[in-house]
Amino acid sequence: xxxxxxxxxxxxxxxxxxxxxxxQQVLAMFVTNLVPIWTxxxxxxxxxxxxxxxxxxxxxIAGIATFIQSTPLWKFGSGLPIYMGVSFTFLIPLSNIxxxxxxxxxxxSVIAGGIFEGILGLSAQYWKKIIAPIVAASVVTGxxxxxxxxxxxxxxxxxxxxxxxxxxxVAGTVxxxxxxxxxxxxxxxxxxxxxxxGLVAGYITxxxxxQIHFPDFSSIKWFAFPTILPFKPEFHLDSILTVLVIYxxxxxxxxxxASAIARGALKRPVNSKEITGVLTVDGFGSALGGVFGxxxxxxYSENVGLTIMTGVVNRNVARIGAGILIFCGLFxxxxxxxxxxxxxxxxxxxxxxxxxxxxxxxxxxSDAGFTVRNKLIASLSLATGIGFTTSSVVGIWDSFPVIVQxxxxxxxxxxxxxxxxxxxxxxxxxxxxxxxxxx
Numbered sequence: 441x442x443x444x445x446x447x448x449x450x451x452x453x454x455x456x457x458x459x460x461x462x463x464q465q466v467l468a469m470f471v472t473n474l475v476p477i478w479t480x481x482x483x484x485x486x487x488x489x490x491x492x493x494x495x496x497x498x499x500x501i502a503g504i505a506t507f508i509q510s511t512p513l514w515k516f517g518s519g520l521p522i523y524m525g526v527s528f529t530f531l532i533p534l535s536n537i538x539x540x541x542x543x544x545x546x547x548x549s550v551i552a553g554g555i556f557e558g559i560l561g562l563s564a565q566y567w568k569k570i571i572a573p574i575v576a577a578s579v580v581t582g583x584x585x586x587x588x589x590x591x592x593x594x595x596x597x598x599x600x601x602x603x604x605x606x607x608x609x610v611a612g613t614v615x616x617x618x619x620x621x622x623x624x625x626x627x628x629x630x631x632x633x634x635x636x637x638g639l640v641a642g643y644i645t646x647x648x649x650x651q652i653h654f655p656d657f658s659s660i661k662w663f664a665f666p667t668i669l670p671f672k673p674e675f676h677l678d679s680i681l682t683v684l685v686i687y688x689x690x691x692x693x694x695x696x697x698a699s700a701i702a703r704g705a706l707k708r709p710v711n712s713k714e715i716t717g718v719l720t721v722d723g724f725g726s727a728l729g730g731v732f733g734x735x736x737x738x739x740y741s742e743n744v745g746l747t748i749m750t751g752v753v754n755r756n757v758a759r760i761g762a763g764i765l766i767f768c769g770l771f772x773x774x775x776x777x778x779x780x781x782x783x784x785x786x787x788x789x790x791x792x793x794x795x796x797x798x799x800x801x802x803x804x805x806s807d808a809g810f811t812v813r814n815k816l817i818a819s820l821s822l823a824t825g826i827g828f829t830t831s832s833v834v835g836i837w838d839s840f841p842v843i844v845q846x847x848x849x850x851x852x853x854x855x856x857x858x859x860x861x862x863x864x865x866x867x868x869x870x871x872x873x874x875x876x877x878x879x
Contacts, residue, residue: 446629446752449519449706453756457629461752462761464636465523468789469740470768470778473502473525476735480531480546484538492660493667496769497732498526500666503765505725505737509718510758515562516724518717520701521758523743524725527736529690529853530683533846534735537679544674547730549683551673554727554736557687561719568715571695573808575860576710578821579696581801582856583741585826587794594787607649608784615642615788632750635789642785655776663771670733682843687723689847689854690738694722696853697739703807704748704800745793748800813871817863825856 445451446461477498481491505524512519530550537545593599597608618641622634646652695710698718702710718739726736747753768775805818828836829852837849848855 446632446754446757449521449753449755451754453754455756455760458754458757458760460633460636461629461750461757462764464633464639465743465746465757465761466764466768467639467778467781468635468742468746468786468793469523469525470775471781471783471786472528472740472742473765474498474779476526476528476531476534480534480538480735481543483535484543490670492772493664493670494733496664496772496775497666497670497729498734499765499769499775501725501729501732501734502526502737503762503767503769504728505721506765507759507762508721508725509739510755510762512717515713515716516720518698518714518721519755520698520714520718521747521753521755522697522701522718522739523758523761524721524737525740526734527690527738529693529738529851530686530736532850533682533686536846537676537682541674541676541679542671543733544671545676545679546735547669547671547733548673548675549679550730550734550736551727552675552680553683553687554723554725554730556684557691557723558720558727559723560687560691561716561723564716564719565712568712570861570865571692572864573709574805574814574817575857575864576696576699577801577804577808578818578860579692579801579853579857580700580804581798581818582822582825582853583693583696583700584745584794584797584799584801585822586829586852587741587790587797591787591790591794594783594790596784596787598783598787600783607646607651608782611642611646611649611651611782612784612788612791614645615639615785616792618642619789619792629752632752635746635750635792638789638792639781639785642788643781646782646785651782652780654780660772660776662773666732666769668732673730682846685843685847687726687736689851689857690736691719691722692857693741693853694718694739697741697744699804700741700744700797700800701747701753703804704744704796705751705753741797742790742793745796745800749793749796811871813867813869816867816871817860820863821856821860824859825852825854828855 477494502525508517509522595612597603615638619634619638622637699710837845
């Protein structure tokens with residue numbers, strides 16, 4: 441019975457049973473959750489202690505937001521097993537703000553924008569109809585496609601100087617093979633632990649190559665509470681307006697992730713209450729994170745793909761995952777140990793799970809219907825989103841204002857959402873060809 445409950449939103453699952461499934465979810469997103477905050481902090485502070493504090497705060501805020509998502513209270517939380525982490529969508533605009541005004545302006549913009557998105561979530565009943573099924577389906581597909589490059593780069597060693605070296609490729613390949621073999625030779629709930637097994641196999645392989653590098657634990661506090669207001673918040677109108685627009689893009693990604701879990705794992709459409717709940721946590725959770733110096737938190741598509749692949753949707757598993765994140769934030773050495781997982785191993789995992797998002801998006805497009813209108817919306821939005829963000833056409837946005845470049849220049853999902861939404865609003869509803877097709 442408990443095994444069946446893993447595949448249900450509600451139902452009793454013991455902490456011991458839930459822990460390995462929660463752990464593999466956390467491991468799949470752990471390093472990614474820290475990279476944006478480290479990158480932004482490095483631009484405006486050379487204090488290693490401040491950077492450590494910000495990383496610690498990021499883990500705790502991610503855990504709190506994940507817990508609220510799985511444990512809804514009033515209109516806060518979707519009740520879906522959505523794992524929250526620091527968003528990469530904001531990396532470029534927040535980096536520019538950090539360089540121009542300092543980290544205090546980053547915090548002020550995040551707080552103001554988070555409140556804006558939270559209010560947007562509370563009013564979802566008035567505007568959610570404009571995000572038609574084909575729009576959401578295109579966004580979900582785009583999210584998956586946009587992560588493929590990240591997965592491939594991580595597989596090859598991330599941004600290491602010896603990118604593409606044999607030891608990276610072997611470790612990533614062993615990770616994938618271990619996942620596949622575990623899927624083949626196990627049954628029941630054990631089969632859903634293939635990602636955790638892949639991570640362990642890849643980690644051991646990397647260790648044999650001498651690629652595991654441990655930090656100096658002697659200089660790390662064993663326990664530390666989160667630091668409130670690590671910098672003094674500053675509010676600059678131009679920074680806030682820029683971030684507000686990015687919050688709209690982030691909201692779209694979050695709705696897409698919620699739609700993907702509902703459709704891919706629960707086999708039903710996402711409902712209005714869930715949209716409201718997921719956005720309120722996305723917004724107000726980000727505002728809370730801003731008080732602790734953390735960039736906006738949002739749903740993690742990597743974990744959405746993992747949830748769809750395993751089918752493990754029980755809320756108790758997500759709550760245990762939230763607890764792991766908070767625990768790692770309160771006990772920094774644990775977090776630093778998990779950070780030793782090599783990027784190539786993470787890349788192997790991502791290649792396994794990210795494709796699930798793409799397939800889920802394609803399924804959503806199919807469910808929306810292959811009408812002339814829907815095919816035009818999906819094909820043109822995906823083509824422009826992917827085509828206009830490839831490295832070979834990076835200069836195509838140079839004639840636009842800086843704010844437009846920061847929103848669309850490297851953001852596949854933003855373009856897909858804008859084009860799909862625009863086409864859905866302007867294209868006539870009765871586009872179907874009335875003449876029979878020639879056979």
